[in-house]
Amino acid sequence: MALGDSYTAGVFVGEPRPALGSADRDGCDRTTGAYPNLVERRLTAEPPAGRLVQLIDFSCGGATINEIASARQTPISPVQAPEDGWPSVAPQVDRTGLSASTDVVTIGVGGNSLPFGKILTSCLIAGIGQPDEATPCRDSYEAGGPFLDPESIYDKYDRVTREYAGMLRAVQEKAPNAKVITVGYPTIVPEDPTTCDRQDTTELAADLKDVGRISATHGDIAWLGEVNTHLNAIVEAITELSGGTYVDTATSSVGHDACQPRATKWVEGVCGKAGSYWPSEVAVGPLTLTCSGGNRTTLVHPNASGHANTATQVEAAVRTALTTETSQS
Known part of the structure; x- marks a missing residue:
């Protein structure tokens, strides 16, 4: 079972699942190039301990922690999108049909809850009008949050910790015999934020209609990396406390962040290469x-190479889980 948000669903990598025009489309933006599908194909080609593997994936772009389980x-x-918007969908634990017979559950979620x-x-x-070294965004979030998001980063961390722990308990109640594997977020910004071009929308700048080009400062880009690292640390800690397995995708993706060259x-970045749809x-x-030059609104999400890397890490964890289960039975 694969549960998660847009970093799990794929959104613009590969072909949409269900296909464009299908009556089964639900607005969740799952794609064929997402890591759950890559893992399924690899496990089908080489079954772990000779076991057949079936993927059930109801990950959904935009999902929060609470929308996984409750x-x-x-x-x-x-x-x-329908003219009147997409109809709501049930919590992912209900859509996937988690039960006592579920062997493995992978979960990639947390970012949308911040x-x-x-x-x-x-x-x-x-960052508008701010020098490179300034940290106006960090300063605002550490002081209680900006006007558009009035919650301090510390309160966010505390809330996400509680929500994640509750979500894992709910998953384990639905699937008491399953091995739970949580998936962290990849590295999104470079170790040296000064390598980011503040005028490049394929990195961390953006063009807003009737406003112009805006960008985060280098100081705040560094802080965004710290936020991502802290979120991963929360997921890892809660996973370990619950007896699950945490998959680190950040370490293997260092040097492949949004400010790197296309290849x-x-x-x-904010804009980038994506499916024509x-x-x-x-x-x-x-x-x-808006994005120009044939680029799409990728909004700092993994591309095909990113999903391939995550698939490698997740595949190893799933193989270990299924092989260990077989040897113990």
Whole structure:
């Protein structure tokens, strides 16, 4: 079973699942190039301990921690969206049908509960007119949060910790015999933030209609990396306390962040390469973010190489879980 948010679903990598035009589309933006599908194909080609593997994937772009186990979600896909919006979907633990017979559950979630997208947007706006070394976004979040997101980063960390622990308990109650594997987020910014070009929208700058080009400062880019690291640490700690297995994707993706050249990056920037079905502009609150030059609104998400790397790490964890289970039975 694969549960998770857009970093699990794939959103713009590969072909949409269900296919474009299908009556089964639910607005969750799962794709054929997402790591759960890559893992399934690899395990099918070489079954662990001779066991047949079946993937059930109801990951959904935009999902929060609570929408994994307890809350309904209203999907936000910009692709072929109904005029009146997407209907809400049940919590992922219910959609996947977790039960006592479930062997393995992978979970990749947490970013939308901060929410990281709103933090990134706040940092882009806060960087207007600021020198490279300034940290207006960090300063605001450490002091209680900006106007658009009035919650301090410390309160966010505390809340996400509680929510993640509750979510894992709910998953384990639904699937008491399953091995639970949680998946962290990849490295999204470089170790040296000064290598980011503040004018490059394929990195961490953005063009807003009627506003112009904005970007996070180098100081805040470094802080965004710290936020990502802290989120991963929360996921890892809660996973270990619950007896699960944590998959680290950050270490293996160092040097492949959003500020790297096209051939090197595993995470697209605010704008980047994506399937032709993905839009080149998207509403961000009352503003409209636009991408040019054939780029799409990738909004700092993993590309095909990023999903391939995550698949390698997750495949190893799933193989270990299934092989260990077989040897103990």
